[in-house]
Amino acid sequence: MTLNTYPKRQLTIIAEAVLESRLIEHTRHYGAHGYTTSEVRGGGEHGVKEGAWDVDRMIEFKVVADEAVIEALASHVLEQYAANFALSMFLSDVQVLRPQKF
Amino acid sequence: MTLNTYPKRQLTIIAEAVLESRLIEHTRHYGAHGYTTSEVRGGGEHGVKEGAWDVDRMIEFKVVADEAVIEALASHVLEQYAANFALSMFLSDVQVLRPQKF
Amino acid sequence: MTLNTYPKRQLTIIAEAVLESRLIEHTRHYGAHGYTTSEVRGGGEHGVKEGAWDVDRMIEFKVVADEAVIEALASHVLEQYAANFALSMFLSDVQVLRPQKF
Amino acid sequence: MDPVVAFFILGILARAIRSDLRMPEALYETLTIYLLLAIGLKGGMALAADWQTKLLWQALAVMAFGAALAAVAYPLLQRLVRLGAADAASVAAHYGSVSVVTFAVGLNALRSQGVEPEPELTLFLALMEVPGILVGVLLAKRISGPDSGAPLGHSSWSGALVEALRGKSVVLLLGGLAIGALFGKQALAPIAPMFEHLFKGALALFLLELGLIVAGKWPDIKNAGWRLAAFGVAFPVAAAMAGIGLGNAFGLSAAGAALLGTLGASASYIAAPAAMRVAVPQANPALGIAAALGITFAFNVAVGIPLYWRIATALGG
Amino acid sequence: MDPVVAFFILGILARAIRSDLRMPEALYETLTIYLLLAIGLKGGMALAADWQTKLLWQALAVMAFGAALAAVAYPLLQRLVRLGAADAASVAAHYGSVSVVTFAVGLNALRSQGVEPEPELTLFLALMEVPGILVGVLLAKRISGPDSGAPLGHSSWSGALVEALRGKSVVLLLGGLAIGALFGKQALAPIAPMFEHLFKGALALFLLELGLIVAGKWPDIKNAGWRLAAFGVAFPVAAAMAGIGLGNAFGLSAAGAALLGTLGASASYIAAPAAMRVAVPQANPALGIAAALGITFAFNVAVGIPLYWRIATALGG
Amino acid sequence: MDPVVAFFILGILARAIRSDLRMPEALYETLTIYLLLAIGLKGGMALAADWQTKLLWQALAVMAFGAALAAVAYPLLQRLVRLGAADAASVAAHYGSVSVVTFAVGLNALRSQGVEPEPELTLFLALMEVPGILVGVLLAKRISGPDSGAPLGHSSWSGALVEALRGKSVVLLLGGLAIGALFGKQALAPIAPMFEHLFKGALALFLLELGLIVAGKWPDIKNAGWRLAAFGVAFPVAAAMAGIGLGNAFGLSAAGAALLGTLGASASYIAAPAAMRVAVPQANPALGIAAALGITFAFNVAVGIPLYWRIATALGG
């Protein structure tokens, strides 16, 4: 008995922690039903972010929603913050069991 | 020389931290060989979960295994907890190098 | 207006925290432009790792890059550490908006 | 007003103006462990001095008192507050159990007036942690019915009971009591600078954090409705009077009776929510915390504790 | 040299030899909350005793002083240090604002010499947190221009202002001042073991952490260039002299004037960076921290504070 | 029995009844930093008073003692406990090195009897951290052979050595010693309420945590087998006698000799496991911790320390 699963898209944003409240606003604005945040550290173009200092703290911000919502959100975040903030984004496919929930 | 990789399925469950020990039991019960947990915060149908209070703490629980195991585990967790707990689940494809390990 | 996205590969390594600095070295050596680390706990072949003790601490180490880089890194890490350390690895597809960044 | 209460109000105000003040979780957990040990040690040292066999009877009576509070609260919550069975059982468990911080604030208030309650009160604090939760779990068991395959596995109620008994509050309180009683004040003098002198400062920091959490729960408190709010004030006062009566029956001093009343009036917002979340998954967890922490804790700290002292002195010898 | 400074140097050395010594973030946040409350309480207790209406004028003057420091720093940073408008505005905000730890080290140094500055200095500390940041944000607003749709939403500057006012430093300092003033020394005696006796030990731990962070920022400090380094030493000394002058105008003692000078000389490395990151996203955040923490904080703690005391005693009555 | 030991037992019992009591990691790391600094400062203050050149020789002798312990343990572990070369090298490093908490419990036990060991013991503690680990790493190098491309890069053994030297215990102990010696007791009086008065309370909290961890490692301890358990008791006693003999040779008091014996008998369960995990990846890390923490630490704290004091008083002048 295979489980019925429904395709959705996942957006993963790794960004400076100071942006969290704004990312939540945009996520709601574009119609996603939820988000999940975790504290991370890492390194990239903007150097190593160990999170030892308040302004160095980084978060991983995940949203699962329909393709249209995810693409709108991704391009808005890219256009708004990519130039000035340490930020990387990637999209991926996921499948959910309760499509109306995401 | 391309690497030999083997398809597996990943189940990601974001749920109330109070369910962790039970999720571990079910994971073992359905035959998966391991699990990985991280502390997260977020928002969804059941409101914002900042984790500031013990009962608000949320975890992200990941299991990688064969499709059959993942689907059995997912439907059991859905049926058992979805009604009463803040919980979201999504499945995705991964590839591993050591198939017998997962 | 669909967003232009470019295919990349993601390597997720769940390993003993003591290996972090070496994983970062290998990641740079094989040409990836960045990495992201988060603290996790879990269980697998090497037993339960609650992170209560320094040597038990586990990390989830993620790298997004081109297939060639990811496969080279994965096989090096597998060959170097899999035998002696608690470690699991899985690869997955992601899409990015700024291909030159990864 | 006691200075520690001012820190509670500062926490509420800080969150009310949406300040970004957050206290690290590790600080909260450390303060909890500290308070439980400090109270246990202090009680144990005094208890060693005047342990009497009559305490065994009193211990049983106090446990029955906690269970009774939950048993009485359950029908009141259903009929007067119009809660469903699951919610009523969950909230009843909060009110049958106790709050360590409320006890600490009550103890501190009595000491500021130069009176010291009998040491067995610390024992009663530890003993009243669990009975109320047990009754709540039994009620929950009845609701979900034996064969309905309670979602969390067949033995969910015994699981919840065992989980409550293994809770860190009971372990640290009874552990502190044992160490305090075994070693006594003199041998434990070197750890007094940590566990006695810093007590009130730690309590102040704790109340600052609880103020932040209470103000953060404000939306839940509003949704809980006026009926639950009224219950959250009336029931504790009644429970306090019952507690003071029991204290007099035990022959306790006014201070002892007042603190037993405060114990009755206090509601658990850590142990009970965790236990009931597992035993009664259908219950809305926000209700219990909004009532126990948002309404009853704030009421007890600001109004209740001084009130129960006055009642105890009036009723007492 | 004051022992706490030795802990700062130990932190720098530990990181210089790439030791794996890391202090947990929760410890850092706990020490910050502790220091803010301890300073606020201490100031409030003393302030309650001798509050005079003239303090209102002094309060306004001190806020103007903070704003002026940022306004003066901005053109200097552009012309002498050759920073772009965005970077200049951001760094100016750091120097218009203040550092609580620098204040604590200055206060501690004065007390080691047996002198106690007037209690209103704690009020001035709280009042000087925000004006400099406000000027920095206004400057940023001018740069990005009203219609350019500042990236962070139209009201980014008011957002940053409100965010600064809601910052935990202002809330905890003013909260501590209020509690200290309302209850006074006698009622707060029981929390003295926590908030007074442990003050210097907590400061020592804090400086150990800051030493680790400063040494960790070394790459940024080197990239900041010699011009910014020169500014990071010269501007604080000038600002200190202005502060001492203002102190004398207020009729403060030499200790009070020296501490007001130290306030002027101190630069914010927590509140300002967070506020400016939001108000001036184009500015390079590493510059402000390298200057304020890497250069100015280290200079003030090692050289500045004793220097400003000597200037104040020379100029003062 | 010393009260702090009771907290260790409480931790074991709490975990034995599978209580949900967990202590936050940040609390553990803070207590570690606190203990290292407090011991270093205390030793430095006393050392400043009576530093003699003969200490240089003693320092070298003590480092040789640590290295010898590892060198002797290695063949014993292979032949008597039948461990493989990698495991034997790893466990040998644990026993050649030392445990700061065991030292603190020993120091505390002596003080409770009104005797104070010579200050150079703190220097010996810092010096004995590394030699044992160095020998373990050299042994590991021999096992994996030079050309076998030790998995962790060619210079893994020098990496492990450097890593041990940069370890936070050595940095904080030597840093504390330097600050204590440079400033002396009088100048450091203001930080005594933090670093001296709270010492025993912090030690009690630390032992509560270690009790939890030891009981959590119980499965590993059982799997380690009776041979390793026997080694974990016999070797420390022999090492203690050697340490006491060395102490007498140094002309130390009975207290000093007992503490040097305790140092020899203590095994590292933080620095050594981390260093050996890198140097000897093939070794099973659970073995070293089960032996050093599960068996030897518990034995030393409960039985060893009082025993070594009696031996020292019997042998000493």
Ligand SMILES: Nc1ncnc2c1ncn2[C@@H]1O[C@H](COP(=O)(O)O)[C@@H](O)[C@H]1O
């Ligand atoms: N290739 C990558 N793989 C994984 N994480 C990355 C990668 N590049 C950047 N990151 C993460 O994104 C953060 C910001 O990236 P950047 O803007 O390049 O500094 C970094 O601190 C990393 O945590």
Ligand SMILES: Nc1ncnc2c1ncn2[C@@H]1O[C@H](COP(=O)(O)O)[C@@H](O)[C@H]1O
């Ligand atoms: N669309 C979503 N994308 C990412 N995370 C989500 C989403 N919806 C819910 N979550 C996470 O799942 C948790 C429980 O979801 P819910 O049951 O909807 O409250 C939330 O607190 C979020 O952390």
Ligand SMILES: Nc1ncnc2c1ncn2[C@@H]1O[C@H](COP(=O)(O)O)[C@@H](O)[C@H]1O
């Ligand atoms: N099947 C799995 N699914 C998710 N995480 C796993 C799985 N197997 C192992 N892990 C993670 O990888 C770590 C090391 O795995 P192991 O080497 O099997 O002990 C474990 O502690 C888990 O955190």
Ligand code: NA
């Ligand atoms: Na109650």
Ligand code: NA
């Ligand atoms: Na300034």
Ligand code: NA
């Ligand atoms: Na040893």
